[in-house]
Amino acid sequence: MVIAEAPAGASFRVVRVMTGKEVGKRLADMGFTEGAEGAVVRGGFLRGPFQIRIRGYDLLIRRSEAAEIEVEPIGDWSAARDAARNRRGHWVNGHGCDGRGGDE
Amino acid sequence: MKPINGATVGGRVVRVALAGNPNAGKTSLFNALTGAHHKVGNYPGVTVEKLEGSRFRGETEYRFIDLPGIYSLTAYSIDEVVARDFLLDERPDLIVDVLDSTNLERNLFLCLQFQELGIPVVGALNMSDEAEAKGVRIDDRALSSLLGLRMVRTVGTKGSGVDGLLDAIDAAVGEGAPALKSIHYGEELESHIDPLQTSLALDAAFSSRYPSRWLAVKLIEKDENAFSRLSEHEAGAGIAAEAREASAWLERHFGKDAEIIVSEQRYAYIHGAVRESVKLVKKPSFSVTEAVDDVIMNRFLAIPVFILVLWGVFKLTFSLGAYPQGWLESFFAWLGGAFASALPEGLVRSVLVDGIIAGVGSVFSFVPLIVILFLLLSVLEDLGYMSRAAFATDKALHAFGLHGQSVFPMMLGFGCSVPAIMAARTLKSRRDRIVTILVIPFMSCGAKLPVYVLLAAAFFPRNPTGAVMGIYAIGVVLSLLVALVFKRTILRGDPTPFVMELPPYRAPTLSGVLWHVWEKTASYLKKMGTVIMAASILVWAITTFPAYEPTAAESATLDGAALAELSMEHSAAGAIGKFIEPVFRPIGFDWKLSVATITGFAAKEVIVSTLGILYSAPESDEGGGGRLSAALRADPDWSPLLAFVLMLFTLTIPPCLAAMATIKAELGWKWLGFEFLFLLSVGWLLCFAVFQIGGALGAGVGT
Structure with a gap:
C-alpha cells in the first residue's frame, strides 16, 4: 500500500520511502522513516495535495509524492473509506448517508 | 573572513547564529533578543537577506545573525545552502537552535545536524507557552542530558527566557568546543563513517576547514555540495571514491538509499530521546485549527474561500488606501505650491516643482496602497493562511506549470514586483522559481495602477472600476498562459516535489507583521528615492x-x-519620441506616448507624470488627475481603444528598472535578457493585434 491509496482519516505506519534522491531524502528528513506512524487528514479537491499528520505536525504532499511512500494500514481502512465516501456523497448528492458506512 | 572574537573596547563579542525550522518563531525571538538594532545585508553571492542585530549585557556584545528557516542541512534549497555555508565558512561562536516546543521531533532533527558541526549549540525551547497549553510537558533537564546540550525555555512573542538564554550562551561558549556528543548511527554506519572521518582529519586541507565528522556523514549521504567541497583539493578524489564505496555497501546491506538510512538513524535517536523526556498530559483535543481547516480546506470550499480572501484583500486595500492617498496628493500639491511661490522663477524652481515634487509626488501617493496590501498579506502569512492557499491552488496552478507555493509571490506581485520576485525563493525547484519570477510582471503592481486609474477615469467613465479590474484579470490570465507555454517549451522537466509544512494558525504579533511589511516596503521606498527621483529629473x-x-x-x-506643446515638440524628448515613433505607430502611439512609454521603463508610475508634463497638465495640480484626464479626452488622437491599448502595453512591457535589477540578481543576465525581449515582443504583438483588429471593427469610434 502507498499513502496515495489511503482514504481520508486512515492511519498508517511507514514501511519505506520508495524513491531516493532529493524527494526521498526530503520526505525522510520531514519524518517519513520506517516505523513512523501517521494519518491522512484529507485529500484535496480533484486529486489535489494530501494533508498528512506525522510526528505530531501536519504537512502537505502531492499525490505523486504520496505514491512513493509505502505504508501498512493501521486499523480498518475500508471503514475510513466508507466514511469518507459518505461524507462526499452528502456534499455531492445533497442527501445524507446511504447506510453503507455505518460500522464505526 | 571576519574576526571571530574581535575584542571591542573593554568587552568581548560573541557571534551567535540563530537557526531553526521555519514556523518555529525565530523572527520573534530575534526581535526579542535584539530589539530594534537591526542591520540588513546580504549573504555573499546570493540575494538572501542577512539580518544582524546586537544585544549588550555587562561587558559582552552578543551579535546575533538570523539564518533562514530550514528543515535540514542538505542542499535542497538556497536557504539551506546559505545557512550551511554560513555555519561552515564563517564559523560563529555558537548556534542557538530555535525549537518549536509543540513539534519537537522534527525540530530536533536539524539540531542533531548542528551538533555535528563542532560548534557549541544551545537549544531554545520556543513557544513553550503554547506547548504547555497543549499539554506537552517537556523535561528539559532530561532532554539536555540525553542530547548533550543546554536547553532554555523561551517565548519569543513575549520576550521571556531571554536572560536564561544569554546565561546558557555564556556557559556554552565558556566551555569552548563541545565534547562531541554527537549521535551514534549504529555499528554498520559508524564502521564506514569512522575511516572516512579519520582520512579527512589527517588531511589538513580539510580538517582545518571542515568538521571531519560532519563532512564524513554528508559524504555517506551522497551530498553533492559535500563532494564539490571535497574536489576543491586534489587529495579529495581518493576520499570521494572511498565514500562512494561506503555508501554503495550500505545501500546493498540495508536495501535502501544511503541518504535515507542516515535520516532514519537520526529520527530513531530523536524518537528515543523524546520518548524519555516529553509527556503528553492532555488528550489531544479537536483544536481551533482543525475546526477552521474543516471549512477553509474543505474540498469544495477551499478554492472559493481563496478567491474570497483575495477579493477581500483587494477591497480592503483600495477602500482603506483611498484616504491616505488623498491626503498625500493634497500634501504634494501644497508642497509644490509652496515651493513655487517661495522660489524665484527659473530652472531651480522648475526642476524642484515640475520635476522632483511632481514626479515623486504622483508616485508617492500610491505608497499607502502598497503598505496596506503588504500589511494584509503579512497578516495572512503570519496567521498561516498561505500554506492553505497553496493547498487550494496547487492543483490548478500545477496544471499551468506553476506550483502551489507560487501563489504567495504572485499575490505580492500586486503590490510590488521587487519583493515578489524575491519571495519566489521559497520555491525549491529552480525551474518553478524561474517560471514564477518570469510571470510576476503580469501581476499588475501598484505602480501600474495610476496609469490604469487615469485612463479608465478618462475613457471608461461609465465603469472605471470595471475597466481596471478587467486589466488586472487579463494580467492574471496572461500569467497562467505564459507559465503554461514556458513549462511546455523552454522549461520542460519532471514535475517537482511539493512538500510543505501546514503550521497551525497562530495569532500574528504586531511586531512580526510590521517587520514583514517593512521588509517588503523598504525595497519600494528605496526605488522611490533613487530610480524614480532620477527618472523624474x-x-x-x-x-x-x-x-x-x-x-x-x-x-x-x-x-x-499650445506654446508649451510647441516647446515640448522641440525638446530632446520630442526628438526622441519622433525618432522612435515609427516603432510605436502600428500600435497607435504618437511621439508623446512613445516618450511616455520609454520613461515608463524607469518606473511605470512615471508614465502618468510624463503624460502630465507632455500635456501641460501636471498631475499634482489642484484637482489631482482631473485636468490630465480632461486634457487626454479633449485630444482628438485619443480614443477608448487607444487608452485600452496603452493600459495593455503598460501591463505587458518589461517591468521597471528596480524589478529588472531584481530579476538579474535572482536569475542572472541571461534570464533578464530573455524576459526583457519576451515581454517587449509579447506586449507589442498583443497591442498591435488589439489596435488593428479593434480599429477595423470600429471600436475606436464609439465610446
Whole structure:
C-alpha cells in the first residue's frame, strides 16, 4: 500500500520511502522513516495535495509524492473509506448517508 | 573572513547564529533578543537577506545573525545552502537552535545536524507557552542530558527566557568546543563513517576547514555540495571514491538509499530521546485549527474561500488606501505650491516643482496602497493562511506549470514586483522559481495602477472600476498562459516535489507583521528615492531642454498650452519620441506616448507624470488627475481603444528598472535578457493585434 491509496482519516505506519534522491531524502528528513506512524487528514479537491499528520505536525504532499511512500494500514481502512465516501456523497448528492458506512 | 572574537573596547563579542525550522518563531525571538538594532545585508553571492542585530549585557556584545528557516542541512534549497555555508565558512561562536516546543521531533532533527558541526549549540525551547497549553510537558533537564546540550525555555512573542538564554550562551561558549556528543548511527554506519572521518582529519586541507565528522556523514549521504567541497583539493578524489564505496555497501546491506538510512538513524535517536523526556498530559483535543481547516480546506470550499480572501484583500486595500492617498496628493500639491511661490522663477524652481515634487509626488501617493496590501498579506502569512492557499491552488496552478507555493509571490506581485520576485525563493525547484519570477510582471503592481486609474477615469467613465479590474484579470490570465507555454517549451522537466509544512494558525504579533511589511516596503521606498527621483529629473530635463524660443508670430497667435506643446515638440524628448515613433505607430502611439512609454521603463508610475508634463497638465495640480484626464479626452488622437491599448502595453512591457535589477540578481543576465525581449515582443504583438483588429471593427469610434 502507498499513502496515495489511503482514504481520508486512515492511519498508517511507514514501511519505506520508495524513491531516493532529493524527494526521498526530503520526505525522510520531514519524518517519513520506517516505523513512523501517521494519518491522512484529507485529500484535496480533484486529486489535489494530501494533508498528512506525522510526528505530531501536519504537512502537505502531492499525490505523486504520496505514491512513493509505502505504508501498512493501521486499523480498518475500508471503514475510513466508507466514511469518507459518505461524507462526499452528502456534499455531492445533497442527501445524507446511504447506510453503507455505518460500522464505526 | 571576519574576526571571530574581535575584542571591542573593554568587552568581548560573541557571534551567535540563530537557526531553526521555519514556523518555529525565530523572527520573534530575534526581535526579542535584539530589539530594534537591526542591520540588513546580504549573504555573499546570493540575494538572501542577512539580518544582524546586537544585544549588550555587562561587558559582552552578543551579535546575533538570523539564518533562514530550514528543515535540514542538505542542499535542497538556497536557504539551506546559505545557512550551511554560513555555519561552515564563517564559523560563529555558537548556534542557538530555535525549537518549536509543540513539534519537537522534527525540530530536533536539524539540531542533531548542528551538533555535528563542532560548534557549541544551545537549544531554545520556543513557544513553550503554547506547548504547555497543549499539554506537552517537556523535561528539559532530561532532554539536555540525553542530547548533550543546554536547553532554555523561551517565548519569543513575549520576550521571556531571554536572560536564561544569554546565561546558557555564556556557559556554552565558556566551555569552548563541545565534547562531541554527537549521535551514534549504529555499528554498520559508524564502521564506514569512522575511516572516512579519520582520512579527512589527517588531511589538513580539510580538517582545518571542515568538521571531519560532519563532512564524513554528508559524504555517506551522497551530498553533492559535500563532494564539490571535497574536489576543491586534489587529495579529495581518493576520499570521494572511498565514500562512494561506503555508501554503495550500505545501500546493498540495508536495501535502501544511503541518504535515507542516515535520516532514519537520526529520527530513531530523536524518537528515543523524546520518548524519555516529553509527556503528553492532555488528550489531544479537536483544536481551533482543525475546526477552521474543516471549512477553509474543505474540498469544495477551499478554492472559493481563496478567491474570497483575495477579493477581500483587494477591497480592503483600495477602500482603506483611498484616504491616505488623498491626503498625500493634497500634501504634494501644497508642497509644490509652496515651493513655487517661495522660489524665484527659473530652472531651480522648475526642476524642484515640475520635476522632483511632481514626479515623486504622483508616485508617492500610491505608497499607502502598497503598505496596506503588504500589511494584509503579512497578516495572512503570519496567521498561516498561505500554506492553505497553496493547498487550494496547487492543483490548478500545477496544471499551468506553476506550483502551489507560487501563489504567495504572485499575490505580492500586486503590490510590488521587487519583493515578489524575491519571495519566489521559497520555491525549491529552480525551474518553478524561474517560471514564477518570469510571470510576476503580469501581476499588475501598484505602480501600474495610476496609469490604469487615469485612463479608465478618462475613457471608461461609465465603469472605471470595471475597466481596471478587467486589466488586472487579463494580467492574471496572461500569467497562467505564459507559465503554461514556458513549462511546455523552454522549461520542460519532471514535475517537482511539493512538500510543505501546514503550521497551525497562530495569532500574528504586531511586531512580526510590521517587520514583514517593512521588509517588503523598504525595497519600494528605496526605488522611490533613487530610480524614480532620477527618472523624474531626467524626464524633466529632456522635456525642458533644449529651450525653444517661439517666433514672434507664434507668440502672438498661440495660447499658453499650445506654446508649451510647441516647446515640448522641440525638446530632446520630442526628438526622441519622433525618432522612435515609427516603432510605436502600428500600435497607435504618437511621439508623446512613445516618450511616455520609454520613461515608463524607469518606473511605470512615471508614465502618468510624463503624460502630465507632455500635456501641460501636471498631475499634482489642484484637482489631482482631473485636468490630465480632461486634457487626454479633449485630444482628438485619443480614443477608448487607444487608452485600452496603452493600459495593455503598460501591463505587458518589461517591468521597471528596480524589478529588472531584481530579476538579474535572482536569475542572472541571461534570464533578464530573455524576459526583457519576451515581454517587449509579447506586449507589442498583443497591442498591435488589439489596435488593428479593434480599429477595423470600429471600436475606436464609439465610446
